[in-house]
Structure formats: C-alpha cells, structure tokens
Amino acid sequence: MKEAASVSKAWKNRQQNDPYVRRAREEGYRARAAYKLLELDEKDGLLRGARVVVDLGAAPGSWSQVARRVLGDGASVIALDLLPMEPLPGVTFLEGDFREDAVLAELESRLEGRKVDLVLSDMAPNLSGIGPADQARSIDLAELALAFARDWLDPSGHCAVKVFQGAGFDELLTDFRRTFSTVKVRKPAASRAESREVYLVGAGLA
Template sequence: MTEHVNDPFVQRAKTEGYRARAAYKLMEIDDKDKLIRPGMVVVDLGAAPGSWSQVAINRVGDNGRVFALDLLPMEPIHRVQFMQGDFHDEEFVQRFEALLEGRTVDLVMSDIAPNISGIPTSDQARSIYLAELALDFASQHLAPGGRFLVKVFQGQGFDEFRKQMEGVFRSVAVRKPQASRGRSSEVYLLGSGKRN
C-alpha cells in the first residue's frame, strides 16, 4: 500500500486527472509506436476504470471514436462510448457492431487482467486466457493493417500466445513501459499489420 501511495505515477495521475497510473503505460507506448492517430476508431477492452480510454479520446481528436467495453461499470468519459458486458458474448458483440455503423476498427487495446487469486499458476493461466479472448476479438474486428496492444504476464503460455499473435499480425513486439513496476512480470505485446 505504501509503495502505491508513494508511486510517482500514482501521484501524477491524481494531479493530471487520470483515473489510474496505467494511463502513463499507454502514453509511453503510443509516443514510441504512434498507435493512436486523429480520426481513428479505437476499442478499449476491459476498460474500467477508464484511464486508457481517457488517453485515447484525447489523441483520436474530434473525428475519432473510442469504444470502451468492460464487464464492470465505468464512470462516463466525455465522447467515449461505453458498453457494459462480456466482449465475448455473441449478443453483446452484435450490439457493439451495430454501434460501429459500418466503420472498421484501427486499434484494439487491452490492459485487462484477471482478479488475482494469489496462486501463480492459476493467475497466469487466467491472464493468458483473457489475452486469447482479446486476440480473438481483435482478429474479428480489426481492419487489415490494424494494430493490437495487449497486456500479458511472462510465464507459462506466454511464448505460445506470442506465436498465436504472429499468425494474425505481420510483426509482434514486446514493450515494457517505465510505469510498469520493475518487479512485475507484466509486458505488453504489440501486434502490427493485421493480416487480411
């Protein structure tokens, strides 16, 4: 708890109005890899509490769209379209597709993590499972050439998941932003150039 309170990114998030320190992870990756551009359609999977959506809506500009999807409720963010539900439920996906109104998705991003049980093998398996669900969603909704950013914990299943991503995207890169705690096994995988 003390580490969290004294964390410079936590303090910065409070000062700058972001809902979580995770905002700085996305900003750093975006500054390096130019993920988010004006006019894009972006989907934030597992969006609550919304810090990634806050970053994305600022960067897509007035002509861009951000859709935030989560099982949990989320406080509204101006101009972000939030949908509460399971992004792997067929009826929910159909409602999301209706909101797209024929537009294609340029970027799917997911900072999703399971509720931690404290049993490392179980937590790792659940983390990989969520990443696989996010990849499945991205592969179905991204435009050709689109990009996918997802949080994954290094450990069992990581290499296999990376190979799955390499089957969907022309390149896959690993990113470890400064706002990720050094002792954490979390990294982000960035898939670029979705295959047709």
C-alpha cells in the same frame, strides 16, 4: 488481521510514493496506467491517425481518456468492462463480460460495420491467488482480444494486449506473430518492475 493491515499499509505507502500516481492526479488521469499507453503510443504510434478505437478492460477509464485526448472529437472510442465505469465525455461505454457472446455481439453492433484502427486490451482476470489458474485466465483473455482483432481490425491497424509472462506466453506470442506483420514485446516504464505484465503490440495484419 495484522498481516492484512500490513499489506494494506504497504500498498498505501507505495501509492503515495509512486510518481506515476502523483502525475496522474496532477494531469487528471483516472489511473497511472495512462502512462503505459502514452509510452506505447510514443514508441509504436498506436494512436496515429486512428478513427475507431476499442478499449477492452477499460475501467476506470484512463486508456480511453488518453485516446480521447490524443485523437479529439473526430474519433470514436468504445470502451468495455465487466466493472462499471464513470462516464467519460465522447466515450461509449458498455458494461459486461467480454467472454459472453451477447456482450461481444453488442460491442460489434456499436461498430456499425466499421473496421477498428486500434484494439486495446488492459484486461486482467480477477485474481484467485492460485498462480497457474490466474495465468491461464490471463492468457485466455489475451487470446480473446487477439481473436477480436483478427475479425475487426483494419489491415493497417494496431493491437496492444496486456499479458503476464508465464505458462502459455510463448504460444500466445507465436499466435501474434502469425497474425501481424510486426510484433513487439513492451514493458513500459510505468509498469511496476516486480510485475510480470508485458504488452504485446501487433501492427499490420499478416
């Protein structure tokens, strides 16, 4: 119990001292993750000219917020997550497991045949604490996001997917390079230094 309390206290202290957490509160974003997407957009122009955006693993919604704020009312933003998400004006939200065929079919029906300009995936597995198993689940989710992008992305579109460095990463990176003309590995400043997370950013279907 003491160890759990100590971890909780350390987490609270880190949150209170985190400049991105403070900035998110001040600027009305639901999570510090907003600044990861804003930096990716600044470097790679992800949102430039996008009219249809799909945000996988969206809850609590900060990436959808960024997309809506940057693109305005003329764009369609479709968000999906296993967890519930408080409604966001101008964002269509689907609650469900992206790994299930029925959920994927519902997402595809919402597209109404439109190609997607930007596929975003900040999905992460529920952590079990068993490192190899958690890493495998992370890679699996990233592969599913990449498969969706192959099927639905406009040839000139972008795809940005979170993944954790470790087993399976090199193979996933190879798959990205086979799929896209340009691939970048990004570690945004808002990504915690101790985290193994990076973002694979693909542009232009090969």
